[in-house]
Amino acid sequence: MISTINEINDRLLMTFGPRAREQIENLVYFVPWNLRENWPDVIVDIASVILGTIWIF
Numbered sequence: 001m002i003s004t005i006n007e008i009n010d011r012l013l014m015t016f017g018p019r020a021r022e023q024i025e026n027l028v029y030f031v032p033w034n035l036r037e038n039w040p041d042v043i044v045d046i047a048s049v050i051l052g053t054i055w056i057f
Contacts, residue, residue, distance in 0.1 A: 030055040
């Protein structure tokens, strides 16, 4: 999850430039959680594990 969030931050910085760094650092990320299993809601297949959704606030 951390690498996914870091990748999002990097792409946002490339898109909006260094002047938006403070706003990008203040974003909040929410990943849906499977309460029954106490695990992030992920999609698992043979090749990878994928976060189904990330909400950015």
